[in-house]
Amino acid sequence: MKxxxxxxxxxxxxxxxxxxxxxxxxVVLDDVRSLNNIGSVFRxxxxxxxxxxxxxxxxxxxxxxxxxxxxxxATESVHWQYFxxxxxxxxxxxNQGYVVYAxxxxxxxxxxxxxxxxxxxxxxxxxxxxxxxxxxxxxDLCDGAIEIPQHGTKHSxxxxxxxxxxxxxxxxxxxx
Numbered sequence: 001m002k003x004x005x006x007x008x009x010x011x012x013x014x015x016x017x018x019x020x021x022x023x024x025x026x027v028v029l030d031d032v033r034s035l036n037n038i039g040s041v042f043r044x045x046x047x048x049x050x051x052x053x054x055x056x057x058x059x060x061x062x063x064x065x066x067x068x069x070x071x072x073x074a075t076e077s078v079h080w081q082y083f084x085x086x087x088x089x090x091x092x093x094x095n096q097g098y099v100v101y102a103x104x105x106x107x108x109x110x111x112x113x114x115x116x117x118x119x120x121x122x123x124x125x126x127x128x129x130x131x132x133x134x135x136x137x138x139x140d141l142c143d144g145a146i147e148i149p150q151h152g153t154k155h156s157x158x159x160x161x162x163x164x165x166x167x168x169x170x171x172x173x174x175x176x
Contacts, residue, residue, distance in 0.1 A: 014073070014076050014077045017046070017049075017077040018077065020049060021049070022049050022050065022051040022052075023048065023049050023050060023051060023170070023171065023174045024051055024098075024121070024122035024123065025050050025051055025122070025123050025124070025125065025167070025170055025174075026050070026051055026052045026053070026054060026093060026098065026122075026123070026124040026125070027041060027045055027050060027052070027053045027054070027124075027125055027127065027163065027167070028053075028054045028056060028086065028089055028090070028093070028100075028124055028125065028126040028127070029041065029053065029054070029055050029056060029059045029127055030056050030057060030059070030086040030126055030127065030128045030129065030134050030135060030138050031056065031057040031058045031059060031086070031128065031129040031132070031135065032058075032059045032127065032128070032129060032130065032159060033058055033059075033129060033130060034130055034159070035060055035064060035066035035067050035070075036066060036067075036069065036070045036160070037070075037130065037158070037159045037160045038055070038059060038060055038067050038070075038071075039066070039067040039068065039069060039070030039071035039072075039074075039075075040070045040071070040160035040163075040164075041053065041127070041159070041160055041163050042062075042067070042070075042071040042074035042075050042078050042080075043070060043071050043072055043074045044160070044163055044164050044167055045074065045078045045167070046074035046077050046078050048167050048168070048170075048171040049171075050078065050167065051079065052078070052079040052080060052081065053078055053079070053080040053081075054080070054081050054082075054083055054086075054089040054093075054124075055080055055081070055082045055083070056082070056083045056084075056085065056086035056089050057083075057084070057085060057086055059082075061080070061082050062075035062080070063075065070160075086126070086135065086138045087137060087138060087141060090124070090126070090138060090141045090142070091141070093124045094141070096122070097122055098122045098123060098124040099121055099122070099123050099124070099143050099144075100123075100124045100125075100126065100141070100142045100143050101115070101123065101124070101125055101126065101142055101143060101144050101145060101146045102126045102128070102134040102138060102139045102142040102144075102145045102146070103125055103126060103127050103128075103134070103145070103146050103147070103148075103162060103163075103166055104126075104128060104133050104134040104139055104145050104146075104147065105133075105145070105147045105155070105156075106139060106145040106147075108144070108145065109144070109145035109146060109147040110144065110145070110146060110147070111146075111147060111148075111149050112146050112147065112148050112149070112165070112166060112169055113149075113169070115144075115146055115169075117169075117170055117173035117174075119173070119174060119176075123170065125146070125163075125166060125167070125170075126138060126142060127159050127162065127163055128159070130158070130159055133156075146166065148162060148165055148166065
């Protein structure tokens with residue numbers, strides 16, 4: 001087995017990425033404070049051809065050296081917008097016909113593998129602050145909540161890991 005070189009991977013250029021069809025999925029970051037997590041989410045969104053990222057509240061925006069360290073150029077390819085408050089971002093998405101899910105543990109959250117994902121539906125996924133999670137006011141505006149089943153001693157995953165898992169699951173459905 002031979003490891004592929006970067007030039008053998010046939011990756012899109014930034015221009016090709018911008019012209020490529022995207023999956024109707026928007027990632028919303030609600031007060032995410034870690035610049036490394038923000039950069040990692042950009043990179044994951046690039047990998048899965050995600051339509052856009054909405055950066056909200058205290059979530060930092062590009063250009064920023066610490067975001068760039070983990071994004072590795074994805075801030076140039078992935079479309080993003082900033083909203084002072086997440087509630088405005090959610091309202092805009094709902095007005096555009098998106099089904100909005102908080103990725104959060106709630107009394108009515110559904111396991112990721114139990115969410116019916118429809119190809120012709122637009123979705124927005126809200127990921128929250130590393131310690132506080134998605135704000136309750138934002139959860140209240142969502143159509144539902146998704147959680148990743150966990151069986152260890154910890155009750156949460158790092159936001160960039162969580163985003164990777166959830167976005168992969170949506171990407172798999174879109175690929176079918």
